[in-house]
Amino acid sequence: MQNPESSGEGCGTVRRGRPRAFDREKALAAAMHLFWRKGYSATSISDLTAAMGIGSPSLYAAFGSKEALYAEALEHYGRMHEATAWGGFLAAATARDAVEAFLRDTAAGLSEAANGCMVTLSAVGAEGHEELGALVTSARNATLIRLEERIEQAKAAGEIDRLVDTHRLARFVQTVQNGMSLIARDGAELGELIAVVDMAMLAWDAQLREPPHV
């Protein structure tokens, strides 16, 4: 926050003084995994320094504070999972294919991580850290908006009837995806997650068969 150079990693500038003895990216990844698994409040600085393999002064010099480290861990999480979560979605030819790819890729990702989605399951706002809570809330909202925009695009392309409720479709997909994070954290296996996706797509198809105005 206070030092504008420290957070940006200063890619272009030549580093002066004693060089950092640890890999900042790896330390950040370790912190991310810890925050991901235990949440913000239950993760202490000593947990972090142990997992990152550094002392607390190095942590604070490199990341500023626990809150700033969490914010950066969130960004790192987003960078790491952007492609796997949205690649198929963006490449799909239709909104239906996009949604199905999105849910299937989510299922695949969740069955590997087994922690659920860091963004979906974060309760950092409710834990009393409103600024960080706003970060995760806006990240969640971005998913809903992406879904809605893709559906609107499908409407413009004539793929989906203009009278269909975009928000309803998107909310449903979001709900299923969120729920998958929870059952995955409780140990659901890939096959179960895939079955959930299949049933969700049945709902999608049935909803688009329904008369739009009832």
Next chain:
Amino acid sequence: MQNPESSGEGCGTVRRGRPRAFDREKALAAAMHLFWRKGYSATSISDLTAAMGIGSPSLYAAFGSKEALYAEALEHYGRMHEATAWGGFLAAATARDAVEAFLRDTAAGLSEAANGCMVTLSAVGAEGHEELGALVTSARNATLIRLEERIEQAKAAGEIDRLVDTHRLARFVQTVQNGMSLIARDGAELGELIAVVDMAMLAWDAQLREPPHV
């Protein structure tokens, strides 16, 4: 834990010594709401004593420890919401009606509380308290088992084809219900939750129309 009388509230026995100056049930309810909203780790004893309106010695005399208080708050939560969550489910004539009632009652409950379900969203196990984590995990699993048993019952009654995958149906319903907790905590309104339920029931109906073996 150590004192067998303290946790059971000793309804029948005559109380001796100085009487308690606070309402144990109300204090427990206050603790439950705090744990519900903030989670286990982010809720401190001073938060609790402030919300319960008592001193810490009274808290420990009445509830034993923070962990025991959380466990009792969980039970209290279950008792408070058992009827509203499962009343319609148990009264329904068919499995389909039961599931729809379960999801609709969930939607109604979530739109009031706006915290999501305390059991669904608890991460106390991941926070490092495995015993409490086992409690919430088994509570979540109980929901899945109830759903599965109701579906099996419907199969026995000839209402649902025996070849349909019980676990798949139950997992889907559980996933949708879990997801609803998350979007409710993010501010989804009753109408949006109801729309999700409607779409979930489309999936239910479509799944039961599908040929069981593919």
Next chain:
DNA sequence: CGGATTCTGCATCAATCGCTACATAATCCA
């Protein structure tokens, strides 16, 4: 080399954590 700069490890800060000892207050039974 010397001086500036930056990072690391040790030690520690004030604050808070979960929890409790202790003296006093309020009730019961006799």
Next chain:
DNA sequence: TGGATTATGTAGCGATTGATGCAGAATCCG
């Protein structure tokens, strides 16, 4: 009333929390 029992309030326990001061080490530029 007096002794037994239980609850309350103050005050504080040792441990841990998030976060730093500081001396020394390691690099840069000149």
